[in-house]
Amino acid sequence: MDEEEIMYLAFSLLVVLIVFAFLSSFGKGWSLLAAILAVITAVIIIMINWADFIIFPFFTKTFGITFQPARDYNIIKTQDAIVKNVNGLFYATGFLTANVFSYSFKEEQNDQDIESKLLAAPDNWEKAVMSTNFPFKFHVLSAGNDIQQVRDEFEGKRSYQEFQLSRMQQKEGAANESAITEIRRNISVIQAKIDRISRGEKPVSSIMYIETTAVGVSEKAAVDNLTAQIKQLQISMSSLDLQISRVVGRELYLLFKFNFSLPWSIKEVESQFSKEG
Amino acid sequence: MNPKIFMFLGLLGVSIALLIIALAVPLSILPSPIKILILALSLLFDILAFSSRHYSYIIMPALQQRSKRIVLSNEEPYWMSTSEDSIIKREKGYFIASVYISIPIYRSATEMTDLEKVDFSRQASKLIGVSRDPVRFTTEMYLMNKDAYLQILRDAISAAENDQARLMQQKSTDPEELDMVKGKLAMWKNIFDNVSKVQSLELTSYVTVSAEGLKEYEAVSLAQQKAREMMSGIASILGVTPSIITGKDILKFVEPEYLIPFSTITEQINKNIEEEVI
Numbered sequence: 442m443d444e445e446e447i448m449y450l451a452f453s454l455l456v457v458l459i460v461f462a463f464l465s466s467f468g469k470g471w472s473l474l475a476a477i478l479a480v481i482t483a484v485i486i487i488m489i490n491w492a493d494f495i496i497f498p499f500f501t502k503t504f505g506i507t508f509q510p511a512r513d514y515n516i517i518k519t520q521d522a523i524v525k526n527v528n529g530l531f532y533a534t535g536f537l538t539a540n541v542f543s544y545s546f547k548e549e550q551n552d553q554d555i556e557s558k559l560l561a562a563p564d565n566w567e568k569a570v571m572s573t574n575f576p577f578k579f580h581v582l583s584a585g586n587d588i589q590q591v592r593d594e595f596e597g598k599r600s601y602q603e604f605q606l607s608r609m610q611q612k613e614g615a616a617n618e619s620a621i622t623e624i625r626r627n628i629s630v631i632q633a634k635i636d637r638i639s640r641g642e643k644p645v646s647s648i649m650y651i652e653t654t655a656v657g658v659s660e661k662a663a664v665d666n667l668t669a670q671i672k673q674l675q676i677s678m679s680s681l682d683l684q685i686s687r688v689v690g691r692e693l694y695l696l697f698k699f700n701f702s703l704p705w706s707i708k709e710v711e712s713q714f715s716k717e718g
Numbered sequence: 719m720n721p722k723i724f725m726f727l728g729l730l731g732v733s734i735a736l737l738i739i740a741l742a743v744p745l746s747i748l749p750s751p752i753k754i755l756i757l758a759l760s761l762l763f764d765i766l767a768f769s770s771r772h773y774s775y776i777i778m779p780a781l782q783q784r785s786k787r788i789v790l791s792n793e794e795p796y797w798m799s800t801s802e803d804s805i806i807k808r809e810k811g812y813f814i815a816s817v818y819i820s821i822p823i824y825r826s827a828t829e830m831t832d833l834e835k836v837d838f839s840r841q842a843s844k845l846i847g848v849s850r851d852p853v854r855f856t857t858e859m860y861l862m863n864k865d866a867y868l869q870i871l872r873d874a875i876s877a878a879e880n881d882q883a884r885l886m887q888q889k890s891t892d893p894e895e896l897d898m899v900k901g902k903l904a905m906w907k908n909i910f911d912n913v914s915k916v917q918s919l920e921l922t923s924y925v926t927v928s929a930e931g932l933k934e935y936e937a938v939s940l941a942q943q944k945a946r947e948m949m950s951g952i953a954s955i956l957g958v959t960p961s962i963i964t965g966k967d968i969l970k971f972v973e974p975e976y977l978i979p980f981s982t983i984t985e986q987i988n989k990n991i992e993e994e995v996i
Contacts (some may be wrong), residue, residue: 449726453768456733460757463741468750475757486768493772508776508788511795525974530984532974539739558837563827570859570921577860577978585829585847641845654974656983691772691990694790699854701796702807702814703928707852709873 450490452457457483482488497690510601510694521689522664523697532656533663535671536688539579539649562711573668576654582699583647583708591637591644599631650688651678652697682699721810722774729767732909736760796972799938803964805972806937812930818963819949819969823956837868841955848951851944858977859923860970862918865981871910878903894901914982924963925952931949 460479464472488496498520500506508516515524517533525532567709608616638644653670656662675685688696695710704710725951740748740756748756768776768807779788795986796805797817804815827835846855880897885891890950931937944964 449768449994452726452730456730456737456761458765459737459741460761466741466745467753469743471750471754474754478754478758478761482764485765489765489769493769497773498793505786506787506788508790509792511791512793514795523872527975527980530975530980532973532978556836559836559843560832562839562842563830567827570857574858574917574919575917576858576860578856580853581846581855583846583849583855584852585850587850643844645847647846654977656974656987657977694775700773701805702809702816703852703854703926705852705930710852 443461448696450486453486456657459488480627488648492528492677510697516694516697517660517664520605520693521687522667523693524660524663526612526660530656531660531663533660533667534652534654534697535667536693537651537653537671537674537685538688538692539599539681542686559652567686569677569680571689573674575673577670578652579649580652580699581647581649582707582710583645586644588638588644588648589710592638595631595638599628599635602631607689646711648707648710649683651685652696652700720771725770725774725777726767729770731758733763733767736763798968799934801938802968803962804938804941805968806934812932813937814930815929815934815937816926816928817941817945818968819925819927819945819952819960820963821925821952821956821960822958823923844955848955849927849944849948851927854969855923856926857921857923859921859970860977861979861982861984862920863976863979864913864918865979868910868914868981871906872915873957874906874912875903878906896970911933912922916953925960926971 445650452534457479460475464475467475500531507517507518510516510523513525513527515526517524522533522535522606541645541680561711606621606628609621609624651674655663655666655670657666671687678685724774738758740753740760743753743879745753746965754892766777775790776788779790780994783789796807798804799806799815804817807814827838827839846853878899881901885896886898923950927941928946929937929938929940945962949962952958952960966976
């Protein structure tokens with residue numbers, strides 16, 4: 442949770458707390474109804490905070506709400522495709538997030554592992570492309586980070602882990618042994634990252650996503666074709682060891698806008714993608 | 719102040735104001751059912767205030783339009799710069815220009831040694847960290863535009879059909895000449911069928927850079943400057959000569975109908991329908 446998220450959550454839930462504090466002002470019998478309304482509001486707010494990508498499409502699908510993000514474009518009620526009508530032919534565009542599996546950042550990797558991944562990458566990519574017979578775009582949105590800042594951050598994390606390690610070593614017991622092993626592993630992972638920066642590798646913030654477009658003689662046909670294409674992409678790109686999931690809701694609008702202009706900073710985009718990815 | 723925060727505070731203010739009315743006004747003036755209604759409205763504004771963090775772009779148009787089809791913008795998503803080397807968009811009072819740079823890579827993993835494959839992967843890793851500003855690297859597979867070629871074939875078929883009709887109307891037609899025209903017509907039709915039936919795909923790689931400015935020309939010149947810096951970075955890492963994409967070629971990166979050309983795909987759809995009917 443970032444500071445902005447905490448601020449939004451705290452102020453919104455404050456209203457609910459005020460209701461609970463003054464329940465008696467609604468009169469006998471009605472205070473229970475007021476409490477129920479307050480609980481429902483709190484639940485909705487918490488659900489929006491953690492799973493808006495489920496709630497928002499459910500809401501728009503239930504009420505049949507569509508959006509026009511620009512002239513000739515239409516975001517359909519399921520919030521998973523943008524459709525453009527060109528002279529009676531419908532073009533449906535959908536997006537997939539393509540995150541590198543998070544475990545690859547957490548595990549200890551030696552140089553040999555990295556070498557073998559680099560060796561396999563061009564072949565895997567070509568296999569994935571060759572098994573695809575429809576238009577798609579593979580995007581990597583990236584920005585190089587400040588090397589010194591990232592290094593300082595890692596060194597800070599390493600110092601904290603070392604402090605934890607020295608505290609653990611002073612205690613006794615079998616449970617501590619496993620905790621010490623875990624901390625040592627964390628230190629070696631952080632150290633490996635520092636070493637990579639020292640060897641000249643640049644730390645990068647990046648977001649990967651895939652865009653595909655399908656065509657149909659009606660909106661439904663185009664969206665059905667798009668769904669089939671997305672399923673095929675999920676299969677063909679699986680060899681790249683990516684976590685691929687279909688983008689729905691607000692991220693769809695955001696990625697649509699990226700086709701015409703890039704964001705001003707990658708940090709704002711990362712916070713938008715933190716939930717679904 | 720950030721308009722998003724402004725909207726949040728506004729909606730939260732409305733929510734709190736309604737809540738104060740519901741709590742502070744005595745029951746003798748406002749009966750309980752009315753108080754509950756005001757409370758429900760207050761909580762609704764509270765939910766809207768919280769939702770404005772991510773959905774501020776929807777809330778105001780939705781409240782104003784109160785329709786199932788919410789128009790977020792009725793304008794074209796972009797326009798082409800006069801120099802035709804970038805596309806421009808206006809957002810929050812700024813002009814944002816985007817430039818597209820082509821990366822001519824014609825290497826395949828099948829013709830690389832293991833060492834070359836590792837080098838290539840390392841080059842790609844280096845490439846994505848070349849800029850401190852957000853840059854987008856894209857590999858795009860798109861349908862080859864066969865519209866012009868299909869039109870030439872259609873013209874040839876029409877000309878052969880006209881010749882055939884003319885010869886068949888004549889009483890003293892040379893049978894050999896008629897056979898030749900029929901043969902030519904069959905040939906063009908076969909070529910047309912083969913060309914339109916098969917989907918041909920092309921693969922291209924490009925980089926997108928954007929820059930904003932208070933004036934259109936300022937945004938374009940900043941984006942061009944960023945693009946030139948990016949091009950020198952690409953050239954030094956990959957050893958290729960990148961180029962700025964201009965004119966209609968940009969459209970296949972932004973418009974779906976250029977990604978899948980209209981005439982080419984229409985022929986294919988027709989063929990698929992014919993095959994399904996047969």
